Amino acid sequence: MNIATTRGTTSRAMSLPNILTYGRIAAIPVVVGCIYAQSIMDGPLWLRWVAVAIFIAAAVTDYLDGYYARIWNQQSAFGRMLDPIADKLLVASCLLMLAADGIIHGWSLWAAIVILCREILVSGLREYLAALRVSVPVTKLAKWKTTVQLIAIGFLLAGPAGDEVLPMVSMIGLALLWASAILTMYTGYDYFGAGIHHLIKEDEG
Numbered sequence: 001m002n003i004a005t006t007r008g009t010t011s012r013a014m015s016l017p018n019i020l021t022y023g024r025i026a027a028i029p030v031v032v033g034c035i036y037a038q039s040i041m042d043g044p045l046w047l048r049w050v051a052v053a054i055f056i057a058a059a060v061t062d063y064l065d066g067y068y069a070r071i072w073n074q075q076s077a078f079g080r081m082l083d084p085i086a087d088k089l090l091v092a093s094c095l096l097m098l099a100a101d102g103i104i105h106g107w108s109l110w111a112a113i114v115i116l117c118r119e120i121l122v123s124g125l126r127e128y129l130a131a132l133r134v135s136v137p138v139t140k141l142a143k144w145k146t147t148v149q150l151i152a153i154g155f156l157l158a159g160p161a162g163d164e165v166l167p168m169v170s171m172i173g174l175a176l177l178w179a180s181a182i183l184t185m186y187t188g189y190d191y192f193g194a195g196i197h198h199l200i201k202e203d204e205g
Contacts, residue, residue: 016072017065024065024086027058031090032097035157039101048161055157058090059150084126087146088119094153103159108174111181115149118188125191139190145183152176 034051037043065083095112098104104112155162155173162169 017068018082020061020065020068021082021086024058024061024090027054028090028093031055031058031157032093035097035101045161045164048158052154052157052162055090055094055154059154062087062146062150084123088123091149091153092116092119094157098153098156098159101159103156103170104174104177108177111174111177114181115177115184118184121188122191139187141183142187142190145180145187148176148183149180152180 031051031054034047034054038045038047038051062083095104095116099109099112152173155169155176158169158173160170
């Protein structure tokens with residue numbers, strides 16, 4: 001690899017869209033730490049609002065990194081690889097912490113399990129299809145699924161702190177979590193169908 005190529009790769013890795021993605025990953029331990037300190041360590045409720053604020057900022061970067069990458073023509077293979085990983089890390093970490101917190105409990109745990117299993121399934125399918133040089137575009141419904149998912153987690157992070165301001169905040173979050181789980185199953189089925197189709201073609205070929 002020559003110097004020009006190295007500089008080009010470094011420049012793309014440190015572009016604003018990728019920096020926003022790094023920020024989303026960096027937000028994860030802060031959000032989890034705030035909920036842990038409040039719930040497990042019996043800290044003050046304002047820590048949940050800190051977690052919500054940071055989570056919202058991280059969720060907004062999910063839109064901004066793609067937006068700036070398109071308008072500034074800064075799309076890169078590294079960014080396409082890292083962006084969905086950052087999303088999955090953020091969602092999975094928050095769901096696990098909310099389950100430990102007890103906000104997600106009982107039957108609602110199944111909604112979280114469906115979401116996590118779908119993310120693992122889609123990641124595996126994408127890895128397999130990438131080896132076949134097959135790209136599966138993200139559908140509009142999948143984007144709506146992500147939006148509902150993030151809103152649900154935001155409500156659940158507020159939890160008891162939110163319930164003090166507006167009753168039923170936690171219940172709204174759980175309802176939205178189930179809605180996102182239903183969308184998750186539907187979009188996951190689409191991805192699975194596409195993967196099976198290409199798998200059959202590969203075996204026949």
